[in-house]
Amino acid sequence: MILAGLAACATPAFKADVSRFESQLPAPQGESFAVVADDPALAGGLEFSQYADMVEEQMVRLGYAEAATPEEATLLVRFDYGVDNGRERVRTTGFHDPFYSPWYGYRGYSGFVRPRYYRTRDGRIIRTRSYYGGRWGYGFNDPWFGGPEVRSYTVYTSGIDMKIDRTATGERLFEGKAQALSTSNRLQYLVPNLVEAMFTDFPGNSGETVRISIKPEEKTVRRID
Incomplete structure (x- = not known):
């Protein structure tokens, strides 16, 4: 327990830069939505479905109703995510x-x-x-x-994109991006945090970029006898 506590204290919080743009996003009352993959290659995938569920939960929390099919939705939420291959950084500490x-x-x-x-x-x-x-x-x-002490580590850039269109007209109502630097490339950890950052104080001030801090990744510390 002590080792786990020390590990948690030493891990910095997850910080994401969130940029959002809005053009008359309608109030939730009377509106329905469906989440679809912005990248056709992700459509129908089990992993995408898992992350789409997280976006749906956030939209429902805001008061929007989930439609049975994209065709029946008044709002179409286009969602995409990814992480790069990383780059090495060297840090010197004294x-x-x-x-x-x-x-x-x-x-x-x-x-x-x-x-x-x-x-x-x-x-x-x-x-x-x-x-x-x-x-x-x-x-x-x-x-x-x-x-001095020299340490080498890999930093990854992860991000999500979210767009909301009016289904009937195709009018763009919202665009948002959330990006983060981290030493983890696990999408199962990164995407939920990025989604949480995206919907923090949603929809935010149009054209403003804010930094959102999320709890760090929980890592299991194994005891070696």
């Missing part, structure tokens, strides 16, 4: 030395002085001063604090 910078090593044009202590043979402790560091990284091999 220890908690207030003088350490990942760009310049130990900061300061002229370096700084840190006290050192030595014990003599007769037991006396002598305080001396040692010179450390210049602006361009002198001090990286300082055994007192150690050096």
Whole structure:
């Protein structure tokens, strides 16, 4: 339980950038909808059906009625989703030395002085001063604090697109995009969070991009005996 708690605390929240545009989206009363795949290749797929159900739940929550078929719906909700192949990032972090910078090593044009202590043979402790560091990284091999830590990881860009059209006329009433960067490429985790972000304060202010924070992915921590 302790390990799981620590893992949860160390995981940042899922953050999505949501852009929405609206043109007289009608009030829910008297309106019905159907969710269809904007990409024909996704139509009829079990995975798409799972994510479409999430969109339907959000529309019903807003007060819109779900139609039996797309032909009977007054509003057609076109939905698409995806994640890219990712790209590698390298991050350099230093220890908690207030003088350490990942760009310049130990900061300061002229370096700084840190006290050192030595014990003599007769037991006396002598305080001396040692010179450390210049602006361009002198001090990286300082055994007192150690050096920087370099980590490599993959970042993925995921997103969903949603459009709402008037079925009878084809008039576009709403367009929305939600995108996020994450170290996960699992659509089963990403799409539900993106859908939740899309419908947060829906339909939002037309033309505005907002950042929505969602709870992080829950990961199982296994104990190794």
